[in-house]
Amino acid sequence: MFTKKEIFSIPNILSYFRIVLVPVFIYVYFHAESQQDHLLSAGILILSSLSDLFDGMIARRFDMITELGKLIDPIADKLTQLVVAIALMSLEFRSYMPK
DSSP, rough: OHHHHHHTTTHHHHHHHHHHHHHHHHHHHHOOOOOHHHHHHHHHHHHHHHHHHHHHHHHHHTTTTOOHHHHHHHHHHHHHHHHHHHHHHHHHHHHHHHH
């Protein structure tokens, strides 16, 4: 079982944050009606990338690498990659749809 200290470590909280950003990105991207909305979805991805960068830096620098972090960080990464791939594929498919 994971300890409270492990569950609530800063790097793990940043990984949870990235997981929470996944549905936010999906909602914003698929409901985008303007260029500003698309920029917002890009900003969400940038925020996700920065939190990934910082969670790794903090974990290594302050020796906060945990077993939970080794599990949850790749899950957050793969979820983000999957959602971005789906978003890009949907954009491609939309270009073939009759208007």
